[in-house]
Amino acid sequence: MASRRSEGDLAVAQPAAAGETASGAGEVSPRPRPLDRILGFLSAWKPAIGAVAGLVVLVLVWLAINHLIGEVDYDDVIDALHATPITAIAAALGFTALSFLSLSIYDWSALQHLGRRVSYPMVALTSFCAYAVGNTAGFGPLTGGAIRFRFYGRLGFEPADVARIVAFITVAFGLGLAGVTALGLVFDPADVAAPVGLPPAVLTVIGAAILTGLAALLAWSTFGSGRIGWRGISFALPTPRIMLMQFGGTLIDVVTSAAVLWVLLPQTDVGFPAFIAIYAVAIGLGVASHVPAGLGVFEAVIVAVIGRTAPVDQVLSALFLYRIIYYGVPLIAASGLVTSLELRRVAAGTQASRVLKAGAHLSPRVLSALTLAMGAALIFSGVTPAADERLDMLSNILPLPILEGAHFIESVLGLGLIAISRGLAHRLDGAWWAAIVSVGVAVVLSLLKAIAITESIALALLFLALLATRREFSRPASLFHQRLTPGWFFAIATVIVSAVVVLLFVYSDVDYSRQLWWQFEFSEEAPRSLRALLGVVIAAGSLAAWSLLRPSKGKTGTPTDEEIADAVHILADQPYPDANLVRMRDKTLLFSEDRRAFIMFGRQSHSWVALFDPIGPRDAWPGLVWQFVEMAQAAGGRAVFYQVQPQNLALYADAGLRAFKLGEAAQVDLASFDLKGAKRAGLRHGNNRAIREGLSFELMPPEAVAEEVDALQAVSNLWLAEHKAREKRFSIGAFDRGYVAAQSAAVVRREGRIVAFATVMTTALKQEGTVDLMRFAPDAPASTMEFLFINLMLALKAEGYRTFDLGMAPLSGLTGGPTAPFWHRIGSAVFEHGERFYNFNGLRAFKAKFQPEWQPRYLAVSGGASPVLVLTDVTVLISGGLKGVVGK
Template identity: 75%
Template structure:
């Protein structure tokens, strides 16, 4: 059997526990959690910008610009230096995480990955473009298990959170007097609060040094890092947060808040920005800084410093990261197959780095569209261009900025359609930025992105249309954040302009407010139209049983592939999705909201990326969740690109037929079983499909007896059922006794004759013990004579999961089921039977859409295999 999952049977419906009200509400709300989170984020963005508008109500936009231009060069240089120091400290996070896992990776590769991950994560700050996705793709390429990558990401996240709390505690304790007035709180209270945080930190360190070294909550337990590693990590966090705070501090005007106190304020502002789930904490961070520092300094100077801080600490590293991966792409192309690991790493990182830069520059174009250009530039343009060209360029570039934000999602998923759209849009934006306001710096940044896209062309190789994508709640939140921010900026810039309907129809070089108003309206209309089309358009996803012609086409494709499991397509019980070139296909089924693809795509690997993307988008468009069941480890990066997470499902047993025989002490038990079966009158035969047709009645009889004896139901999806047409379409291995067929197994092969496996295994109730073992041995020896290389014994579910105390929750839960679930399924017996043949164990995974529980995914697969809930409760 391909996976040997008959069912995780529940003993009796009466044993089921009535769910509580909390569990019911949780079940109802869980599918809506991303949308609820996005809606909450939108509310936060609106409220924060309303609060900022009140805080800066008396500030003049021109004063902010004057302060910005008056910033000393030494302050900018110092801010750049502190930014470099902060990012250097950030690389220690990944280094510490790898030491915590006991993995050694050369520091240049770790530093490159960490730098790009933080450059992306700091700027985007939301799901599809997070630094975690960069780490997953990169470390997975180095042979890391998905659980190990998840532990790296978890370590980095937790270390930052704990370190941020510790830095806040230090600031509150030793700079309480400086913070008292801005926060309107007594210094004693601040010292007590800071001291309490430090005591908790010290307790955690002491527990790591002198306790059992583990910490847990609600049954979850993880090992703590060694004390030395904890100290090194906290030192790195202290340097990181202090340096990042110093970037803003040197740009701020002189205040009564010293650097130690400001570090505490900065830490709180960063923490609130992260907790808000708003991309990059935009608005939340600014609100905290203005509310605290603005009490003792000029607000226009604080605003100027915040703008420069965003450009230096967020924009510059992103541009540097883009330059690095672009240079690596060029050097890798020149080096060819001899490219170093670092150069190959750059290729893996470039799509998400460039996607984030595209997103950021799209936001810049939208914000640029609602702010006025310098009068000198407009005067120059008025002598060179007709007014309609300038007006059109201003309006089109603003809408194009929104387009770049949408295109960024396709770039993150390596779509070739997104690459073409980005090249055209960025090229047009370079020209429009010059035509609208001679925006030199803006056009230079866009030109750099254009060059980077050309250099990284080979990485955008997924043949899928950009229009296939449907915006997720996270992307809708990002777009809304940009638009709300643009609206807040526009109202601030033109706060002295009285609104009237005539503004919409004023077209003059000097009339900037009407131009910005029209640009914002164009962005809002474009965003609303695209969101409505994305959410409401009819799904093109196909469901239902395949036509005979489609099954025949799929069989032709799998005949040229090495893995025979895909012969399950012959059952006709799974929907088929073909690639655009009709060279590959996915077979899948639906259970509730889960769209479950069986195995990796079948067909040439070059067709897989676009097909995976198409399936994920099709499931999402229909309100479902995509998953791939039983995928191979070498293909996990493809699913990571599609925003999916992988969990180990078990291990498949594969026998090397070239080295398989019955000689030697290790195979003594197999040899004795084989000889005993022959003495008991058993004989083996492999029937071709035409011979199977002649014996189909005998096979049907045996199948009926087997089902009755085991009180079992036919399974579906990842297992075949006894359908006469299905059985007659393939060879069958049979065992005879006294000339009568007493056992059989259907054999799955492909035209390449590299690998074989079996599906249905049925036998009469009174067959001698060891009959199926005799069938397996005989079949493998026969296939070896025919020149086959491998025999797949199928998967042992939940075997091979990590026994380490540091294993993630999924592994520990799976191990518990494996060790104590014999009442429901013969886990140990199945693995022990396969182990007799001394196979090579290869991991198999389930890849699920982000946010989906692996336990829920496996439950849906179980129901799908069992043919419904009745099949789960029964057999």
């Protein structure tokens, strides 16, 4: 028999042991090698390094664009913008609708490949919102992948399934984009050859090679094994029907999205097939750059190629309209859609359909992306001049200080909206109030600064959408408690760098002098824009300094007596008894701001590992999870939640964590548990045999345990000596006299002497019972622990408990098939072939005797951390150091 708890699931470097594996608490890891320190530093600062690298790319791209448009006048761009035919704008809107309609094919074909069925309206809704947000934000917390996880996760999809959907879409889009580019190179190589400087024949060969490779994949899927692989890792290709459907969707998507820009561009010598290839390359480079929405990267490619054969001012005008139509309009439409669905859901009440409920789940991220976009729009508006006729009208109505103040304040409010958008994505009620006030004020200021009707209408629509979705922003957490992560700093920096470039371009004919800062006139737009940009930069610097330098509310170290008392009081009213491990005092406690809930965690290397889900009322969990994640990030670490339950995965996804299946927990329904019938014959015979061997069972209350603690410690010492084992910690209790005496214990006696015991963990709700320490004397009969479990479950059933938790079977339930995710294949292989290190199969077989219901348990990890590296840290944490990992 092996441990009920999950310390064994990570101790893959230890021999199997009967009973619980042991460890030496308090051991420390050996000093890491220099290479380990370097790798640890790079891992801890990977997001920041990526953001800095992206910012460098962005600056270089904008410098290149400035060089390309050096001779272009801003007024010419505005004139070209106003001269755009209304028919071209209407056609661009129509092509945008077709493009977004075709995008649903990505999700639909991914679901077909996985063999999962979801109604098309729900797939189309999710796809539309995911792409509307992903196209605009294009980074971290607001990506389409997060939206898909929140939607599909609520339909019962496991994290691995959602990851496969996102991976399928990503790969399919990449292959489709390559195929469309290849078609353009084959059918119109001459138009592409001139700007790239390669002979048409070479481009034709490249295009033909790409198409040949794609055709080979299709043929292999049709006539071959349908699998591709490398070094023992293989993947199942989609069926030919799915591959053709996916490529057809990509072809429609790329062609129609390219047509959006094509109809807006001036006449050019580049044919449409060649333009599709150029467009595909620009999109691919924008995605690869990781710059939000590919801002600047996409424009640089288009200006560099199309600007050779068409007026650059008209190309810039077309690019501006393209961003508005293809990025802005769908985002506004998605916001209106989820808002209307939310209003209909409120009207429908409990009878709301799944589509209406899905809209509610998607609305925070959609409105967050719209708030982010409007914040950027306000900043860009602040560095561009208003129409002269509007300023003349305002000069007859308003005093100059009001106009100057409105211009400056609204620009700074734009930065505030970008910061607030992060809180909206996290469903903070404080962010909602801040957004309502900021957007409401911005509506008025947009009219006062330049009678910006379009801008004020867009802000008013955002204001109404926020009002309609108020109930979705229910997390009672402070907006100012959230730290900005590198991804959000990168987004803010992208907007500011772009605003600087726009300012320099718009006022390229204005010579800089210090007197500009002090010029206040209705007609002096350059000084006004310069002051607005300075205000944004100062505000951004202040925000960065406050976020980086403010002290963390988190802490590490052993808890105080007061904290332990508060935690024990909280767990008494909760259903899950595992939280009693807090009594061991070996984990740091993090309480929610209202001290109604807590997280117990430990640190190992760069991993901050929280044990189980938060403990306390469910409504206090979201804020507490974010508090823990940001505390870990502030210390340069990664947040980890160990052994979390599937119904809570959406909570961790909202916080930017990825979930990996650890194994399955065995839950016994005590209401139906007895020793009658053929199915329980083995348990019944084993129980009778134990009784004949002179064993007796007793469930002792805490006060009786305190009286027998010496006898229990004697059994524990014998067990440790017999197995040459050491005490473990973190996810299991050690034999601490105070810890053991504070709880009930199930004991087995033989001739009056205690020969085995298990500490019993329960809560006042009497919903679930479980055990922690399990130890027995060397001379105890082989059936002793089975006898203990049987009688303990019967005793708890008699006291009114509903379920009994036998603990987790590590790595159980992971699929090892070729189509399974990489983590599943690793875990399944260890489960099947790791008996030399740990009794995986034996542990599951023992628990299966009691005919439990198997429930999955997960590891939730922040950022892009590898689950293998994280589990290594958790193993060391549980084992009390590396010595505990390699030994018993």
